[in-house]
Amino acid sequence: MSSNPKGRTTMEVGADGVAIITLINPPVNSLSLDVLQSFKRSYDQALQRDDVKAIVVTGAKGKFSGGFDITAFGGFQGGKIPAPKPGFISVEILTDTLEAARKPSVAAIDGLALGGGLEVAMACHARISTSNAQLGLPELQLGVIPGFGGTQRLPRLVGLSKSLEMMLTSKPVKGEEAHNLGLVDAIVSPGELIHTARRWALDILEGKRPWVPSLYKTDKIEPLGEAREILKFVRAQARKQAPNLEHPLVCIDVVELGIASGPHAGLWKEAEAFQGLLRSDTCKSLVHIFFAQRGTSRVPGITDQGLVPRQIKKVAILGGGLMGSGIATALILSNYPVVLKEVNEKFLQGGLDRVRANLQSRVKKGKMTREKLEKTLSLLKGALDYESFRDVDMVIEAVIENVSLKQQIFADLEKYCPPHCILASNTSTIDLNLIGEKTKSQDRIIGAHFFSPAHVMPLLEIVRTEKTSPQVIVDLLDVGKKIKKTPVVVGNCTGFAVNRMFFPYTQAALLLVERGADVYQIDRAITKFGMPMGPFRLCDLVGFGVAIATGSQYVQNFPERTYKSMLIPLMQEDKRAGESTRKGFYVYNGKRKANPDPEIKKYIQKAREISGVNVDPKMMKLSDKDIVEMLFLPVVNEACRVFAEGIAVKAADLDIAAVMGMGYPPYRGGIMFWADSLGSKYIYSRLEEWSKTYGGFFKPCAYLAERAAKGAPLSSPMEQTKSRL
Numbered sequence: 001m002s003s004n005p006k007g008r009t010t011m012e013v014g015a016d017g018v019a020i021i022t023l024i025n026p027p028v029n030s031l032s033l034d035v036l037q038s039f040k041r042s043y044d045q046a047l048q049r050d051d052v053k054a055i056v057v058t059g060a061k062g063k064f065s066g067g068f069d070i071t072a073f074g075g076f077q078g079g080k081i082p083a084p085k086p087g088f089i090s091v092e093i094l095t096d097t098l099e100a101a102r103k104p105s106v107a108a109i110d111g112l113a114l115g116g117g118l119e120v121a122m123a124c125h126a127r128i129s130t131s132n133a134q135l136g137l138p139e140l141q142l143g144v145i146p147g148f149g150g151t152q153r154l155p156r157l158v159g160l161s162k163s164l165e166m167m168l169t170s171k172p173v174k175g176e177e178a179h180n181l182g183l184v185d186a187i188v189s190p191g192e193l194i195h196t197a198r199r200w201a202l203d204i205l206e207g208k209r210p211w212v213p214s215l216y217k218t219d220k221i222e223p224l225g226e227a228r229e230i231l232k233f234v235r236a237q238a239r240k241q242a243p244n245l246e247h248p249l250v251c252i253d254v255v256e257l258g259i260a261s262g263p264h265a266g267l268w269k270e271a272e273a274f275q276g277l278l279r280s281d282t283c284k285s286l287v288h289i290f291f292a293q294r295g296t297s298r299v300p301g302i303t304d305q306g307l308v309p310r311q312i313k314k315v316a317i318l319g320g321g322l323m324g325s326g327i328a329t330a331l332i333l334s335n336y337p338v339v340l341k342e343v344n345e346k347f348l349q350g351g352l353d354r355v356r357a358n359l360q361s362r363v364k365k366g367k368m369t370r371e372k373l374e375k376t377l378s379l380l381k382g383a384l385d386y387e388s389f390r391d392v393d394m395v396i397e398a399v400i401e402n403v404s405l406k407q408q409i410f411a412d413l414e415k416y417c418p419p420h421c422i423l424a425s426n427t428s429t430i431d432l433n434l435i436g437e438k439t440k441s442q443d444r445i446i447g448a449h450f451f452s453p454a455h456v457m458p459l460l461e462i463v464r465t466e467k468t469s470p471q472v473i474v475d476l477l478d479v480g481k482k483i484k485k486t487p488v489v490v491g492n493c494t495g496f497a498v499n500r501m502f503f504p505y506t507q508a509a510l511l512l513v514e515r516g517a518d519v520y521q522i523d524r525a526i527t528k529f530g531m532p533m534g535p536f537r538l539c540d541l542v543g544f545g546v547a548i549a550t551g552s553q554y555v556q557n558f559p560e561r562t563y564k565s566m567l568i569p570l571m572q573e574d575k576r577a578g579e580s581t582r583k584g585f586y587v588y589n590g591k592r593k594a595n596p597d598p599e600i601k602k603y604i605q606k607a608r609e610i611s612g613v614n615v616d617p618k619m620m621k622l623s624d625k626d627i628v629e630m631l632f633l634p635v636v637n638e639a640c641r642v643f644a645e646g647i648a649v650k651a652a653d654l655d656i657a658a659v660m661g662m663g664y665p666p667y668r669g670g671i672m673f674w675a676d677s678l679g680s681k682y683i684y685s686r687l688e689e690w691s692k693t694y695g696g697f698f699k700p701c702a703y704l705a706e707r708a709a710k711g712a713p714l715s716s717p718m719e720q721t722k723s724r725l
């Protein structure tokens with residue numbers, strides 16, 4: 001039954017008669033089955049021993065608990081580990097043993113009490129916390145609901161609306177807020193935590209403090225009619241925000257059942273629903289994303305070499321446009337002093353103003369105070385020459401995508417920056433070897449590809465060439481972590497991983513439209529699948545100028561699999577260049593609302609004539625499933641090439657790149673994970689069939705063909721990686 005043998009609890013009984021039970025399972029004291037069984041043994045012992053009057057539950061090394069052991073989810077799903085029988089933990093251990101005990105218990109919370117961790121704490125009769133502790137029920141981010149009584153106790157402790165908000169957003173609250181909400185009873189410093197908790201437990205015993213079984217609290221719950229109104233509203237919101245997800249609705253149902261039929265009925269319903277959801281595709285996908293995201297910073301041959309990241313004390317950014325100012329914002333927000341260089345006063349001021357505006361929008365949203373804004377901005381200095389580059393540790397170039405300009409800049413940087421300085425480029429498509437061609441510093445040249453807006457989007461694509469030194473990669477990984485980005489380390493090629501994988505996406509959409517599919521049906525089908533927007537709405541947002549410039553990189557580099565449609569250039573000639581011109585595939589009103597435009601038919605007709613293709617009646621009645629597959633299977637095909645060429649080291653890195661760089665729905669597990677749910681044979685046969693009808697654009701690559709022939713998953717590790725890394 002053991003999922004993690006290092007997990008255990010200890011029990012120490014003090015002279016005051018208080019037993020301290022400590023959860024131990026590094027790094028976050030997760031509740032593996034070993035920990036839970038040991039917890040039950042310790043608890044039973046504490047209840048039996050005459051010298052124990054009261055109990056304090058806490059976690060080792062300043063962390064209460066990060067919740068149920070997520071590494072065991074896979075074992076339960078695959079049937080390798082038998083899941084505990086429903087209700088064993090939530091009813092038998094936490095309710096009937098802990099909460100119903102004749103001895104009072106207090107949770108002493110430092111660091112974090114998340115998921116099952118908070119559920120254990122809520123079953124205690126009081127909670128003492130430090131102000132920095134994070135308390136929450138983030139189970140929904142993993143595709144399940146709280147399963148140790150959280151759906152019943154949290155509403156009774158903090159009220160219905162707040163509890164639903166905490167569960168549905170998966171966002172934790174800090175100690176102080178938890179105190180204000182009534183989730184914890186007192187806030188103390190870490191040094192006083194255990195002492196206060198043990199005193200509190202004795203006070204409960206002596207009747208000086210209330211003995212509260214939270215499962216039976218009623219004062220925070222609205223009367224049934226009012227509660228039902230709140231639940232109805234929240235249910236409608238959940239349906240609207242996540243129409244493809246079932247588990248938020250299950251969570252709301254379970255909360256409702258507890259209010260209508262009593263907390264015990266709620267507990268049993270919760271246990272049953274938890275077990276069901278644990279086996280759902282959504283849960284499998286989200287758990288995969290959880291671990292894949294944490295795995296991106298482990299790069300074989302680089303991060304396992306014992307290299308220590310060097311300290312980056314000052315960063316320079318070249319170019320104060322949208323990207324440069326966004327990158328500067330991300331850096332100063334994490335306390336890096338930054339020099340922003342532009343070519344003239346006007347552009348420089350524009351860049352500095354953009355950074356200020358980025359910070360101001362945080363102030364407006366209540367995420368930052370005015371005072372903090374000024375303090376943060378004081379880390380940013382403007383420059384028009386390279387004088388202040390003499391002591392920088394890292395430069396990030398973010399100028400327009402022009403090869404000769406970038407070559408000149410890198411030659412200048414080599415002259416002015418110190419010899420240890422990392423020379424990074426934010427290019428999204430250009431080969432880094434070309435950029436560094438005029439320097440002798442290839443070992444410190446690296447790609448730092450941010451996604452727009454750079455201070456908001458979570459992904460950082462770190463691009464290494466054959467010559468980039470491992471130390472420089474380790475340094476940039478560290479900066480990425482400090483500025484709270486998820487880094488994905490990839491090899492050097494046109495478009496790197498994210499843009500290259502996704503270039504067939506728009507192309508497939510154009511191919512379909514020229515053959516008779518409807519622009520708006522495509523966008524609707526793709527949005528329904530879970531993308532934030534369809535490919536045509538995305539083109540409008542990015543702007544046709546950018547779409548044409550990046551498209552031409554692929555035409556040059558991968559001519560055999562590029563679909564050359566003139567639709568976008570034709571529209572651009574007519575000054576329809578996307579949202580910025582208020583007209584693209586859609587027309588836009590002043591409030592950025594996109595409306596379909598029948599006018600686009602004439603451009604489609606013209607593009608069709610240039611391509612020399614005819615309308616295919618089949619394309620006019622594609623199902624949503626067909627559309628999704630015809631757009632995403634070419635993406636899978638390109639992702640396979642990227643993987644086979646060793647541009648990505650792990651298929652899971654491509655999943656994270658798709659989710660964080662393109663907004664691919666995480667509950668589908670990322671592009672390769674989703675592909676494996678369809679199967680390599682199926683994907684190969686679909687692409688092969690389309691390539692016969694519609695041409696080489698759909699031709700399955702050799703890797704896909706080989707995997708399909710073996711019936712093997714696409715994401716299994718490469719046998720012989722032709723690594724470019």
Ligand SMILES: C[C@H](O)CC(=O)SCCNC(=O)CCNC(=O)[C@H](O)C(C)(C)COP(=O)(O)OP(=O)(O)OC[C@H]1O[C@@H](n2cnc3c(N)ncnc32)[C@H](O)[C@@H]1OP(=O)(O)O
Nearest residue numbers: 028030066067068069070071114115116138146147148294
């Ligand atoms: C029945 C119950 O209701 C069901 C549950 O409790 S489900 C679990 C609910 N809990 C959660 O969702 C919390 C998930 N964890 C997190 O959000 C974050 O890891 C955290 C806030 C706890 C810590 O964040 P941070 O300090 O940035 O460290 P992070 O890198 O994420 O995690 C550190 C390590 O702990 C592991 N870890 C974190 N939470 C874990 C958990 N609940 N189970 C197993 N491992 C866990 C991570 O995988 C990572 O392992 P690695 O070092 O091998 O990559």
